[in-house]
Amino acid sequence: MPDPGSAGRFGEYGGRFVPESLIPACAEVEEAFRQAWADAGFRRDLNRLLSVYAGRPTALTPAWRLSAELGVTLLLKREDLAHTGSHKINNVLGQALLAKRMGRTRLIAETGAGQHGVATATAAALLGLSATVFMGEKDMARQELNVHRMRVLGAEAVPVTSGSRTLKDATSEAMRYWVTCVDEAYYCLGSVMGPHPYPWMVREFQRVIGDEARAQCAAELPAAIPDYVVACVGGGSNAAGTFAGFADTKAQLVGVEAAGGAAIADGRVAVMHGHRSYAVQDEHGQILEAESIAAGLDYPGVGPEHAHLHDIGRARYVTVTDDEVLAAVRRLARSEGILPALESAHAVAWVIRAAEGGELPQHATVLLTLSGRGDKDTATLLEVAR
């Protein structure tokens, strides 16, 4: 998984499709990131924060009972144990440090489920920056707890009332807002999407998941490398970070999308939110609203590197339904005592289906990134239970 070059291309995907007004800002972020990433001092500062603040390395937990039930060896990479409860903190600490290095005083972000918003509010508080987080009104209603967390942390949470009032509209609004304050604000994008260098930069900040997991698998598995590496995909940052650690191995990479918003399974090539990739659209090319019980996965597009990995056959992308996801939440909770985020439960649901359906060979070894914890989803689960 290489450096996408100055044009930011992953095969035919990626690029920088933004208004002329934002081009200098994107170029400045790219230049700053290239310098920072090559700077041992920056890497040291980031690694220290990841270690003493975010709680890295996160554990690799064998799912003992579920593995026995399914006849496979399932290892969980526990991003749910990272500070703020999801993998989002890895990327945000990296970008917030970069923003400081660039002399910026404010972070702008978009958020769907609220996890990226909470992570951004957290990093802003830690580093003495202010934060403005755009969130669809619909997502705000179903993730009230995270909205409150952001505000307690000192961030401004701005409801977005346009379009479908979800993540895609929050992303558009954050980009519009960025234009108005590029000189003092840094756009802290939450996934492997947006204009170059974001898809690449976010993958690099998330590759800590894959690198750690690879070393942990080497200690845990006789063959060192798992047969399958599985992660859920909305924009796809936890999957991109996980896959990056195993790209040069023979492990089969599997990305799991929500059936109601499957950009790769059901989408077509699109140019949206600064990059070319796949997105779900109607017959006239209008982007459709995606539906998923997980607010973080109802984004109708996907990061450009995933589109490329799909095209070249290095990763495959599958879908699971909301019902399968809910069943997976209960099963993991009751067999392992771990309540996964609804997003992460997509990956669990596919492993259960593939193992029980015979698609996974007996004794297959599976690494699954549990991208976040399910506390934020208890209101949704309660509603479903009623």
Next chain:
Amino acid sequence: MTATIAGTALGPHLRRRRDAGRKLLAPYLTAGVCENWTDYLRAYADNGADAIEIGLPFSEPVVDGPTVQEASHQALRRGANVRDILAELRRVRLDVPLAAMTYYHLVQRDGLGPFCANLAEAGVRGLIVPDLPLDELGALEHAAEAAEVDLVLVAAPSSTPARLRDIAQRSRGFIYAVSVMAPTGVRAELADTAGQLAARLKQSTDLPVVLGFGIATPDHAVAGARDADGVAVGSALMRAILDGDTPAQVGARVAALRDALDRAYP
């Protein structure tokens, strides 16, 4: 209506008018915003527009402020789509050239060549794609040229001098100068950056420079046209249309803009 001149390129038409001493006025309309949307085009043309910018609505209008977003969503809710819009335009005969404004997603979806050819066939001879910067123009520049559609490039207050030179060199028809670092929309004051950008562009090109974003009133138009060759007016007109103004009422707004420009720059 008189026979269409929409089939001729934008550039020569605007240059001729500019060279005759006239300040250019380019009003914007979101296609499909209401059933009689083409009547507004006629009102624009009859009241002093030099070119008309036609927005082809997209679900993710990232460059647009609240008013044009609302207009786009209203058009989409009515079922507007590029194919039907172009079919309706084929039946319209105007005496001003038309330029489409839309997002790159809709342009590339069925292929750049077919998209540009369809525009030209409908009499639209200019194309503005605000989310397609210089660096990504590539194939569209060639497809537009082959279809004899002027690909109008956008310049911003943040553009570097080198980029402004490239934009001036590669733009066709005119240059769209964005007055302010913000989305489209009505503002109380015209930004200081507006005149500065127009003046910088005028130093490096003979192409007409049309200033847009935030120009709502006759006073704005007059101020904006001081350093530029003309102005584009979008949200102020779309707000009126969304609020129920008839074509005649909106035509009167265009006439007021025209009149102010003509008085200020006789």
